[in-house]
Amino acid sequence: MKLITRDTDYAVRALCFIAKKRGEIVAASQLVKELKIPRPFLRKILQVLNRKGVLNSYKGIGGGFLLAIPAERIYLLDLVKIFQGQFKLNDCLFKKKICPNINTCNLRKKIMNIQNYALKELRPVSIACLIGRRK
């Protein structure tokens, strides 16, 4: 069971790297070398980030990527949402028919608690925060 999948993780690392370059255009090849992420997989991830408006892309020689918004405003939870969908810990188990069995309601509350705690912890986490520029 994992909170964060590999593509989200790779996205975070790539964005941290790009953020640290502070305005310097970073090509996929550079990221591949530095972060040891399989090239085509990383490219796909970067393209998604571009489509979602997190990165700007530049084609041609000397091209690559730049943050489209400041690192302080790129939130982990948004990245999770992009690659994994809405953050939920009780996906489709209980939500369909609201508790067919009363027993599990109790359990559901516990899970909701945990989810809320997780959200509270994760909500403020941004790329800036992960590279030590915030908090």
Place this chain on the structure above:
Amino acid sequence: MKLITRDTDYAVRALCFIAKKRGEIVAASQLVKELKIPRPFLRKILQVLNRKGVLNSYKGIGGGFLLAIPAERIYLLDLVKIFQGQFKLNDCLFKKKICPNINTCNLRKKIMNIQNYALKELRPVSIACLIGRRK
């Protein structure tokens, strides 16, 4: 993303039902009717619970299942372990090579926090607790 899979959930419901019967032998067919769980799937789950020593089984006419240990000592986390393996929120993402990138360490700490909170919340939860007999 889900904390608890369907088989764990079904196991919980079945155990709650059996616990409420207080010593009365419960057959799979009865559980199928009451809990609306697909019969062969439920049977498989019950067999696992029997092998793991959570349930005792009785063959033949009038046979079925009984709790092998008191409901107070059947813990949710043990059931999770049986059906999903050890409870971990950062499965195999970071543990292999400890943080290839220093950036993610920060993130890893957050996830560990969440996991610890989740464990603290879930550890005391037993079948007895879920049917309202404890706490």
Place this chain on the structure above:
DNA sequence: ACAAATGATACTACTGTGGTATCATTATGC
């Protein structure tokens, strides 16, 4: 002996994750 229950085991379908491969498009520098 028969029927009603579980035991054991093997198989199937679907979905999400983690990728790969290919071709099209755009921009730069000579």
Place this chain on the structure above:
DNA sequence: GCATAATGATACCACAGTAGTATCATTTGT
């Protein structure tokens, strides 16, 4: 203006986990 170096778009593939089915063997009460 052409080669080249970059990204864009898209389709495909392999594997593992989840969810569930199917079948036959065994035990037990009447």
